[in-house]
Amino acid sequence: MADANLAFGTLLLLIFPLALLALLALIVRPRPVKIPLKNRHVFITGGSSGIGLALAHAAAAAESARVSILARSLDKLEEARDSIRLATGIEAAIYAADVRDFDAVKKAVDSAGPIDVLIVNQGVFFAGELEKQELSEVRFMIDVNLLGSFNVVKAALPGMKSRSDRRPVSIALMSSQAGQVGVYGYTAYSASKFGLRGMAEALQHEVIADDIHVSLIFPPDTETPGLAEETKTRPPLTSIIAASSGAMKADEVARKCFDGIKLGSFFVPCNFEGAMLAIATAGLAPQRSPLMAFVEVVAIGLMRVVALFFQWNWYGSITKFASKNK
């Protein structure tokens, strides 16, 4: 009897996960995809500095793609083009436009020619309590990070839908760990980055029939000129709380970004904390990989406990800071 119980139990312990994995392999949608980058056209907004510039370098050198970068400042674009030419020998096309100006973006996109990988990467960030922040700063973040992304996608979409090269293509939206969790000082920035997820989930529904694959990239603080500027004005509590996740180098983020784009992954985390966050916040996001789906189903409960511990820690810091500064 003991034999039977033990054997049965062991069988169950092994069969159940395998059955779950098999079920997930059947139901995960959209289906897995491979998006080739070699000799294809990568168009990067916010491409003159920071993560965008690192993406342009990586696209040219590592991925052998044709590269176009869009940004506001012609000077910085020319510097970027020089830097890419110096490092890779490749001539990036440059387009000066403000993403808040749809017509300018449309002109740039039309000049650039058919786009295979659209990386909507422009972004601005000012940390600050909503109580203290100027509404003009709030509006700036939402206009550039969210509305600007709508402008870019809307400009590029017709061309991508009606492309002659019918191989799979990608729309990648640069989010942030602040688009996975909102913390002290991030009301406007997190609002803009969470908004990208709402757009992305719906957009993937709308473009899957044209073999267009949407990815959301979730970098942590990344060592860029933007970060250097922003840390000067961070509220103390923001620094305390945001320190929970380490910083990365821009080229590491670029590497993870292209790894994810090439598989059409909907969520593309860039480091360990990002991967934990991606599991915790899986929600109703689509998942192409049965293995990743399995990890999500099995680990999301534990991740929720970890999340609650983080909030316990953060609210503790807030209380401590508040009592010290009354």
Place this chain on the structure above:
Amino acid sequence: MISDLISAVRLMTDTFFWVGLGSQSGASIVFQKMADAKLAFVALLVLFPLALLALLALIVRPRPVKIPLKNRHVFITGGSSGIGLALAHMAAAAEGARVSILARSLDKLEEARNSIRLATGIEAAIYAADVRDFDAVKKAVEAAGPIDVLIVNQGIFVPGELENQELSEVRFMIDVNLMGSFNVVKAALPGMKSRSDRRPVSIALMSSQAGQVGVYGYTAYSASKFGLRGMAEALQHEVIADDIHVSLIFPPDTETPGLAEESKKRPPLTSIIAASSGAMKAEEVARKCFDGIKVGSFFVPCNFEGAMLAIATAGLAPQRSSLMAFLEVTLMGLMRLVALFFQWNWYGSIAKYASKNK
């Protein structure tokens, strides 16, 4: 390798069994061990959840709160129709609160005030302002006086594929639903932070099930409603020290004039997919809303599907209720599985529709 493992385990238990049978006391020892093992297993099955619940009770933040509404001031934006008007009625009648409503149209505000007076005898204060105009909102908020429950409820929804939608419509939804909410909160926050009545107060943001999942035809609307969550998670960090409690309300399609208008323009696929969740009456949504506000719940779902979505999308949202936290931890895995089934169903509908219409 696995069969070797099973054989090894069977050998061990065989040895125990036969050695034990060799003597009377030996046999009883073996049976005692089996009974012990079962007992230990059952004890574990009961103790583990209790231990988890105890742990969660210790760590859930912010702590539970009760927010009284009687004779307090409820300020509702988008309060002249739909869910907002139902909230105003309920605040006045069921909750015994002082009510202010803000909306764009003075005519609709006067109609609303009459309707509230007729139904409840209570005189609601009305303020005409467009939430996109911060100065107008600020004037209204200051005229209204100290606010105890701020319900940021205004919202616009125009369905449509991003490819087919005008950017002016996208901008409209984001300006009213998201930027407008920033305007309202920013206008009310100083007064709420420096209030003389230091009892707990509430900022409730009207989201939507479309703020829990984005589906076909909802790029702009879901963007605006997901944005509210990002704002809310950060805002709660910033205002907890002032005993201000943030709630996100997640109604499904609700039977309002707004819904009637919007359904006329829905793309077919949106109707197919959105039908996955049933519609509710505005009064039912209002009831759930106040239930949630009164306990300072961060997530306030309004129906069963909403509750499932709330668990699935718990992510890093705060949770005050240890019981709810326990349900989240134990059920999220299953909810993720259900979510993947929904996407399997939705992408199937999309593929079927696409092939029919090529």
